[in-house]
Amino acid sequence: MxxxxxxxxxxxxxxxxxxxxxxxxxxxxxxxxxxxxKPCGGGITHKAYRKYPYLLENDTPKQHITNTVLMAPKAGDAQLAMEHPLLIYSxxxxxxxxxxxxxxxxxxxxxxxxxxxxxxxxxxxxxxxxxxxxxxxxxxxxxxxxxxxxxxxEFTAEDTMCALGYYVEGTRERIDIQFLPQFEGYIWVFPRCGHLSVGICGKGVATPVLRQWLEEWMTKNGYQWQGQRFYAHLIPSLxxxxxxxxxxxxxxxxxxxxxxxxxxxxxxxxxxxxxxxxxxxxxxxxxxxxxxxxxxxxxxxxxxxxxxxxxxxxxxLAHRFYTGNFVFGQVTDRMVQFVRRSETFRHLVRDLFSGAQPYTGLRERVWGNFRRSGWELVFPQEQAVPQEP
Ligand SMILES: Cc1cc2nc3c(=O)[nH]c(=O)nc-3n(C[C@H](O)[C@H](O)[C@H](O)COP(=O)(O)OP(=O)(O)OC[C@H]3O[C@@H](n4cnc5c(N)ncnc54)[C@H](O)[C@@H]3O)c2cc1C
CATH class of the missing domain: 3.50.50.60 (FAD/NAD(P)-binding domain)
Known part of the structure; x- marks a missing residue:
C-alpha cells in the first residue's frame, strides 16, 4: 500500500x-x-489548548500571558485581563x-x-x-x-495580510496591540521566551510602508529596531x-x-x-x-x-471592524474606550480573544448586553493601565 x-x-x-x-x-x-x-507570534489561545490539552500539558518552554493592553489612536489604552492565559511558543x-x-x-x-x-x-x-x-x-x-x-x-493580494517585524531584546508580562487609523491590521508586541517580537500585519498597504510605520512606532515607543533581526511572511486573510x-x-x-x-x-x-x-x-x-x-x-x-x-x-466583519465607524468614532477607538469603561464589554472582548465567544452569536451577545454596558459607559469605573518599566 x-x-x-x-x-x-x-x-x-x-x-x-x-x-x-x-x-x-x-x-x-x-x-x-x-x-x-517560522515568523509567527506563536500565540495559542485557550480555545486551542482546551480542545488539544497536550498544547498546554508538556515540557516545551512557553510563556503564559494573561494581560493584554489595547491601544487606539484617539482612545488611549485599555487593559484586558484574560481569564485563561495565552500561551506563547517559539x-x-x-x-x-x-x-x-x-x-x-x-x-x-x-x-x-x-x-x-x-x-x-x-x-x-x-x-x-x-x-x-x-x-x-x-x-x-x-x-x-x-x-x-x-x-x-488560490491566493490573491486581497486575500492575504503582509506581516513583518523585529525580534528585539527584552522581557515583559503582557501583550500590546496597537490599532492605527483607517488601517485593516495592527501592530503587536508579543513577549516570547527570552525576547520580544514586535511586528505589524495588515492589508492594502505596501510592504515598505508597513515597515516604515512599524519602525516609526517602535522609535516613538522606545524599541530599538536598528541591528535587530527582521522577519516577514504572509498571513492568509480571505x-x-x-x-x-x-x-x-x-x-x-x-x-x-x-x-x-x-x-x-x-x-x-x-x-x-x-x-x-x-x-x-x-x-x-x-x-x-x-x-x-x-x-x-x-x-x-x-x-x-x-x-x-x-x-x-x-x-x-473584518474590514468594518478595522476601518468602520460606530457612534461617531472609529470602531477600534470605540472598542478600546468601551473595554476601559465597561466590565460587561470587557468580558465580551476577552472571550472573543480567547476563543470562548465565537463570531457566531456575537451580535446577539452585544445587543443582549447593551443595556448593562450602556449604563457602565455612562457611569464608568475607569481602570488604570499599569506602566511597564
Ligand atoms: C508574523 C506572523 C505572526 C503570526 N502569529 C500568530 C499567532 O500568534 N497565533 C496564531 O494562531 N497564528 C499566528 N500566525 C499564523 C500561523 O503562523 C499560521 O497560521 C500557522 O503557522 C499555519 O500552520 P501550517 O502548518 O498551515 O503552515 P506553516 O506553519 O507555514 O507550515 C508549512 C510548512 O510547509 C513547509 N513547506 C512549504 N513549502 C514546501 C515545499 N515545497 N516542500 C517541502 N516543505 C514545504 C514549510 O517548511 C513549513 O514547515 C502568524 C503568522 C505570521 C506570518
Missing part, C-alpha cells in the same frame, strides 16, 4: 500525520526545513514538539523540498529534491506560500467571497492550515485552525465508510460544520 504523503510538516501537517499514523496508516511527511523558527519549539508526536505515532519524516506533484492512475507521483515518491493521497500543508499551483487556496470559492480539496487531495487559507481574518489566529483542520483531515481519511471519491466533499462539509461558518462571519 502506498503511503499518504503530507506535504509540509508545520502544525497542520504534523497534526494530520499524527492522527493517521496513530491509527496505523502509512504516512510520510515531506518538509524542506522540518522544525524551524515556533521552532512548537513545530518540533508536534513533529516528534507524529514520529512517535509512526509517521516517517523526510527533510526534502517538494518540487512537483503529478496525478496518474489514481495515485500521486511526488518529485522532491531527493527523488520521486509515490503516494495514494496528498495532504497539502505547505503554508501560505504554497508553491504547488494546482492544489490548495474575503467572504474567497472563502465561499475556496479550493480546500479535490480528487486525491485535501488542503489543511494556511495552504487552505484557514486563518481568522480579524485576529490572524491560524495555529488553532491549522491543528484543527489537520485533525479533521485525518478523520476524513480514516473514515472507511466514505469512498475515495467522496472525501473532498466530506472534508468541505466537516470544515463547514466545525469552524468555517465562523470564519465566514469574521471575513464579513
Amino acid at each position: 502506498k503511503p499518504v504523503a503530507i506535504l509540509g510538516g508545520g502544525p497542520a501537517g504534523a497534526t494530520c500525520a499524527e492522527g493517521l499514523a496513530a491509527a496505523g496508516m502509512k504516512v510520510v511527511v515531506l518538509d524542506e526545513k522540518m522544525a524551524w523558527e 515556533r521552532y519549539e512548537l513545530n518540533d514538539m508536534l513533529l516528534r508526536r507524529a514520529s512517535a505515532a509512526g509517521a516517517q519524516l523526510e527533510k526534502t523540498r517538494v518540487l512537483e506533484i503529478e496525478r496518474g492512475d489514481g495515485d500521486w507521483r511526488i518529485r522532491t529534491k531527493g527523488g520521486t515518491i509515490e503516494a495514494s493521497f496528498c495532504v497539502v500543508a505547505t503554508g501560505a506560500r504554497n508553491p504547488l499551483r494546482q492544489v490548495g487556496t 474575503r467572504s467571497q474567497a472563502l465561499l470559492e475556496n479550493r480546500v480539496a479535490g480528487e486525491g487531495w485535501l488542503a489543511v492550515g494556511d495552504a487552505a487559507g484557514l486563518v481568522d481574518p480579524i485576529t490572524g489566529e491560524g495555529l488553532y485552525y491549522a491543528i484543527r483542520s489537520g485533525d479533521l483531515a485525518s478523520q476524513i481519511l480514516l473514515n472507511d465508510a466514505q469512498a475515495p471519491g467522496a472525501k473532498a466533499e466530506a472534508y468541505r462539509q466537516l470544515l463547514k460544520a466545525d469552524f468555517l461558518d465562523d470564519l465566514y462571519i469574521a471575513s464579513r
Whole structure:
C-alpha cells in the first residue's frame, strides 16, 4: 500500500500525520526545513489548548500571558485581563514538539523540498529534491506560500495580510496591540521566551510602508529596531467571497492550515485552525465508510460544520471592524474606550480573544448586553493601565 504523503510538516501537517499514523496508516511527511523558527507570534489561545490539552500539558518552554493592553489612536489604552492565559511558543519549539508526536505515532519524516506533484492512475507521483515518491493521497500543508499551483487556496493580494517585524531584546508580562487609523491590521508586541517580537500585519498597504510605520512606532515607543533581526511572511486573510470559492480539496487531495487559507481574518489566529483542520483531515481519511471519491466533499462539509461558518462571519466583519465607524468614532477607538469603561464589554472582548465567544452569536451577545454596558459607559469605573518599566 502506498503511503499518504503530507506535504509540509508545520502544525497542520504534523497534526494530520499524527492522527493517521496513530491509527496505523502509512504516512510520510515531506518538509524542506522540518522544525524551524517560522515568523509567527506563536500565540495559542485557550480555545486551542482546551480542545488539544497536550498544547498546554508538556515540557516545551512557553510563556503564559494573561494581560493584554489595547491601544487606539484617539482612545488611549485599555487593559484586558484574560481569564485563561495565552500561551506563547517559539515556533521552532512548537513545530518540533508536534513533529516528534507524529514520529512517535509512526509517521516517517523526510527533510526534502517538494518540487512537483503529478496525478496518474489514481495515485500521486511526488518529485522532491531527493527523488520521486509515490503516494495514494496528498495532504497539502505547505503554508501560505504554497508553491504547488494546482492544489490548495488560490491566493490573491486581497486575500492575504503582509506581516513583518523585529525580534528585539527584552522581557515583559503582557501583550500590546496597537490599532492605527483607517488601517485593516495592527501592530503587536508579543513577549516570547527570552525576547520580544514586535511586528505589524495588515492589508492594502505596501510592504515598505508597513515597515516604515512599524519602525516609526517602535522609535516613538522606545524599541530599538536598528541591528535587530527582521522577519516577514504572509498571513492568509480571505474575503467572504474567497472563502465561499475556496479550493480546500479535490480528487486525491485535501488542503489543511494556511495552504487552505484557514486563518481568522480579524485576529490572524491560524495555529488553532491549522491543528484543527489537520485533525479533521485525518478523520476524513480514516473514515472507511466514505469512498475515495467522496472525501473532498466530506472534508468541505466537516470544515463547514466545525469552524468555517465562523470564519465566514469574521471575513464579513473584518474590514468594518478595522476601518468602520460606530457612534461617531472609529470602531477600534470605540472598542478600546468601551473595554476601559465597561466590565460587561470587557468580558465580551476577552472571550472573543480567547476563543470562548465565537463570531457566531456575537451580535446577539452585544445587543443582549447593551443595556448593562450602556449604563457602565455612562457611569464608568475607569481602570488604570499599569506602566511597564
Ligand atoms: C508574523 C506572523 C505572526 C503570526 N502569529 C500568530 C499567532 O500568534 N497565533 C496564531 O494562531 N497564528 C499566528 N500566525 C499564523 C500561523 O503562523 C499560521 O497560521 C500557522 O503557522 C499555519 O500552520 P501550517 O502548518 O498551515 O503552515 P506553516 O506553519 O507555514 O507550515 C508549512 C510548512 O510547509 C513547509 N513547506 C512549504 N513549502 C514546501 C515545499 N515545497 N516542500 C517541502 N516543505 C514545504 C514549510 O517548511 C513549513 O514547515 C502568524 C503568522 C505570521 C506570518
